[in-house]
Amino acid sequence: MAVQLQRLSHIALHVRDSERLARDLLRRFRFQLCGTRVTERAKQIALRRGSAVFVVNESRVGERSEPGGLLYDVVPAQAVDSACNVSFEVKDVERATLRLHRLGCQVVVPPRPVEDELGWVTYSVVRSVVGNISHTLIDRSGYRGEFLPGFVQPPCPGDCAEEREVSGGPVAISHFDHITYACPRRQSVQIMDWYRRCFGFQRFLVNRSEDLNHGYVIEGNNVGLRLTAMEYWKCSEVGMAMPTNGQQKLDCKFVIAESLASQGKNQIDTFLDQHHGAGIQHVGLYTTDIVSTCKFLTDAGVQFFCPPSAYYNETEKWQEIMKAGQDPELLSQYGILLDSDIDDEHWKGEAKCQGPANTRYLMQTFTKPIFSEETFFLELIERKGASGFGEGNIRALWKSVQICMDQQEDKNL
Numbered sequence: 001m002a003v004q005l006q007r008l009s010h011i012a013l014h015v016r017d018s019e020r021l022a023r024d025l026l027r028r029f030r031f032q033l034c035g036t037r038v039t040e041r042a043k044q045i046a047l048r049r050g051s052a053v054f055v056v057n058e059s060r061v062g063e064r065s066e067p068g069g070l071l072y073d074v075v076p077a078q079a080v081d082s083a084c085n086v087s088f089e090v091k092d093v094e095r096a097t098l099r100l101h102r103l104g105c106q107v108v109v110p111p112r113p114v115e116d117e118l119g120w121v122t123y124s125v126v127r128s129v130v131g132n133i134s135h136t137l138i139d140r141s142g143y144r145g146e147f148l149p150g151f152v153q154p155p156c157p158g159d160c161a162e163e164r165e166v167s168g169g170p171v172a173i174s175h176f177d178h179i180t181y182a183c184p185r186r187q188s189v190q191i192m193d194w195y196r197r198c199f200g201f202q203r204f205l206v207n208r209s210e211d212l213n214h215g216y217v218i219e220g221n222n223v224g225l226r227l228t229a230m231e232y233w234k235c236s237e238v239g240m241a242m243p244t245n246g247q248q249k250l251d252c253k254f255v256i257a258e259s260l261a262s263q264g265k266n267q268i269d270t271f272l273d274q275h276h277g278a279g280i281q282h283v284g285l286y287t288t289d290i291v292s293t294c295k296f297l298t299d300a301g302v303q304f305f306c307p308p309s310a311y312y313n314e315t316e317k318w319q320e321i322m323k324a325g326q327d328p329e330l331l332s333q334y335g336i337l338l339d340s341d342i343d344d345e346h347w348k349g350e351a352k353c354q355g356p357a358n359t360r361y362l363m364q365t366f367t368k369p370i371f372s373e374e375t376f377f378l379e380l381i382e383r384k385g386a387s388g389f390g391e392g393n394i395r396a397l398w399k400s401v402q403i404c405m406d407q408q409e410d411k412n413l
């Protein structure tokens with residue numbers, strides 16, 4: 001039987017310069033410091049926005065997880081900066097780890113306790129089948145502190161002068177919406193199967209036109225992408241308020257992206273090349289107000305991909321944005337993409353189409369890679385009833401990346 005997860009705890013990023021990245025997340029992305037841990041051999045900085053927590057890890061390559069080394073994580077083999085750990089809270093770490101071991105998972109850190117004056121936790125680390133990704137399992141039911149034992153809380157969390165300055169403003173990021181893996185061709189099925197067996201993840205259809213056997217395939221005009229998505233349903237527990245079917249969804253979805261052989265240079269293959277293998281390509285941060293969040297982050301120096309101007313100039317797209325009740329000028333100012341999820345009948349303007357109230361759509365914008373390689377980036381996403389991903393937005397993103405790569409190549413000539 002698969003392991004039961006309680007919730008997503010955090011995503012760990014392993015980098016060569018933790019202070020620079022933590023500064024970016026604080027000052028540019030408006031995250032708040034929630035704890036730091038510094039030893040002779042490791043630096044760890046935890047940052048939070050809503051329930052989205054990043055832990056920025058720095059340690060000497062090759063150091064294992066042992067006294068003075070990293071806590072709650074292992075050091076990836078490659079020296080390249082990477083988002084490579086997704087941590088889950090579970091109820092019973094020993095049982096969960098044993099179960100995963102029996103299912104054939106590699107356990108890299110067996111269950112171990114950590115405590116400080118605010119309580120205790122138990123954690124273990126297992127390897128995923130995807131590239132350098134590992135999963136930490138944590139039971140923090142015995143801990144009262146802001147983050148995890150070993151991390152020193154800032155003197156006045158969320159209330160220091162600098163903290164107030166950097167965390168204020170309308171940056172309405174509430175949680176991780178999704179985590180997207182980039183993987184080599186023809187591996188999606190095997191990855192999906194591993195997450196189903198180990199964690200009970202279930203297939204989630206990205207788009208109404210998706211084929212159950214082949215995933216959501218977007219092909220043509222320089223795009224060749226296969227997406228397969230999965231989500232986790234947590235079984236109900238006695239005494240917990242749950243929907244009547246007794247299951248509750250983990251907020252975060254997992255998306256597996258692979259490129260198709262027929263297409264040329266692209267975002268996935270560039271990632272695999274520069275990251276030296278499969279891994280987390282991007283994380284979607286959910287916002288309840290993408291325009292103001294994007295404005296704030298842009299003013300703070302975050303660089304976003306700009307869709308080609310033709311995107312907003314197309315009459316159909318313009319009308320689609322207007323029908324959703326959004327302002328095309330404003331969206332184009334910030335490079336925000338919009339995709340509606342409505343059936344054709346509806347879209348043809350038949351009687352059923354009543355404007356914004358009937359339109360399910362989502363808006364997205366993508367940052368440029370936040371490491372020095374063309375690898376990991378962040379996304380802002382605001383959903384208005386649409387739960388999947390839109391083809392139009394993905395095509396526009398790929399085109400923007402392509403334009404950027406071409407400009408870079410021209411500069412290098």
Ligand SMILES: O=C(O)C(=O)Cc1ccc(O)cc1
Nearest residue numbers: 180255257267268284389394
């Ligand atoms: O749209 C999203 O956020 C996705 O996660 C889909 C996706 C996957 C891979 C890409 O290179 C671009 C888009």
